Amino acid sequence: MKLELRHLRVVCAIADAGSLSKASSLLGLAQPALTAQLHRIESLLGGKLFDRDHKGARPTVLGELVLERARVLLPAFSRLQEDALRLVDDGLPGDRFRLGATNGPMLGGLVHRLTETHPGAHVSTHVSWSGTDLSVGVAQGRLDYILVGVCGDAPPPSEHGLTWAVVAIDPVFVIVPEDHPCTAQEEVELADFRDMQWAVTPGDGCFGDCFVAACSRAGFTPRTMYEVDTGSCVDLAQSGDAVVLCQPSFRRTPGLVAMPIAGVPLRWRHMMGWDPESPAAEFAPDVLRYACDAYRETVERNPRYESWLPTHPEYGALDYHAAL
Template identity: 85%
Template sequence: MKLELRHLRVVCAIADAGSLSKASSLLGLAQPALTAQLHRIEGLLGGKLFERDHKGARPTVLGELVLERARVLLPAFSRLQEDALRLVDDDVPTDRFRVGAVNGPMLGGLVHRLTESHPGAHVSTHASWSNDELAKSVAQGRLDYVLVGVCGDAPPPTEYGLTWQVIALDPVFVLVPEDHPFTLREEVELAELKEMQWAVVPGDGCFGDCFVAACSRAGFTPRTMYEVDINSCIDLAQAGDTVALCQPTFRRAPGLVAMPIAGSPLRWRHLIGWDPESPAAAFGPQVLRYAGEAYRETAERNPRYTAWLPSHPEYGAVRHHVAVP
């Protein structure tokens, strides 16, 4: 692994925050993942960058040197991107947008905005259930941008050197028949569903383990867990003896209601990624804005979610997008 600009951003974030715990919160990254990343950076540079104790993290002599250079290089790199963007036609910034996505609410709205704003561009899509596969495709130059989802505070794929931005944070809802008594309430307790079977779309993250842990905290072990496509999830839920885990932006299906789980024991982060060294990086902020608009549009289609959000302001679209190293 080589030293990259994203590593310098991590070092600056830790120095500015004064501790790894505060930096991990600002970066939207779990502290163990940030600690592991710092250790890898220190390995690349040959020494410790911070002295850490109960008071926080203070730069070492080597850390001060790295910070001094990083605070010159990072603004210079940003100015380079801005200058390059100014040299390009604002109306048609690129002749193609290749977008990959896992199952999520934003792809349709994003494609619509890209084709509408850049009518001369070729927009193509690629669907996958694997975050890792999509990230690898960007690193190999086969895709420009990827929309992925990760469980809770889990990081997106980090080994490919992509820039990641958080679009939104959602609770996980459940699909139940619309004639079920639960639908008369605002939320359903997870323990009340212990006799049900479960359905979820597949993925390569930790969601399955987190779900089992949430059930254990609620006092039960889940019965059969079906990993199926979204249409099969709907079919199983409509049959009445299976609860499907879903995103709260889920578009209404006949006979089903998407309901919040009390206490929101499961969370899902929506992210967008691109290669910071590719031409697509210059237009990343624009595509990020389109993705955020697409998310908000989709969320507004679920009245139960929009009614739930005001009392849970920590969820929904991220106003000030947070980079994930």
């Protein structure tokens, strides 16, 4: 076996995470598999790359050398791939729309509007739980526009020079069974669910920390938080095994109700990003307008949210002219 770029990515991931357990989570690998892979890499390079103990993993002298070279080679390879894709891809602005999105309400509506207004264009989609990974896709020329969510006032991924515009600002609601006693109220207190388990779809950023802080302000420490896909969130809410934290534009599901939380302790910003130096930037205002329209359409699916918005004008879709 020869040393490959993927091996260098593994070494960098371990160094950045500071431990094999954290790196295995980031890489989506079981820790034993990552440990075995590290041993193979060390065999190829002729020595240990990390000293490991209960405090984590620290690069050895050999590890520092490998990391120094890897941090030069990996960005250079990414730039080569990006330049090659742009050179051989003869698609013109308006002929293609490559969309990326995290878990959000607008992607389907955006695809519909693009295919309707640009019937000859090729529209493709890529979904990820990580806004950072999607930003890398734009930086490498694999995606044109991405829709991501960020918690509160946190910034979107900023290391790749993307231009960002806010599409909408949502409060965070909770999903409960429609026969739950709280559904007779206009809104619920976060502390009403102090004895419940919680569920949310996965993502990067500070949302988990902000949720714990909101619970602390409400006077309790939350119990287990399940990070699961959307379908599992629905299952957990329907069974009553968890209260689901959600965007209020969540598509209505029989037997479930999305309820506002008193005081709006958590909020979520939907944002669209693109490379200002790419050909796709020419069509960014149109795509942003379609995304705003798609968001407004999702609001109409939740009458409780639609009736909540007039008394909370700071939420909902932004004027796309103001967003640019």
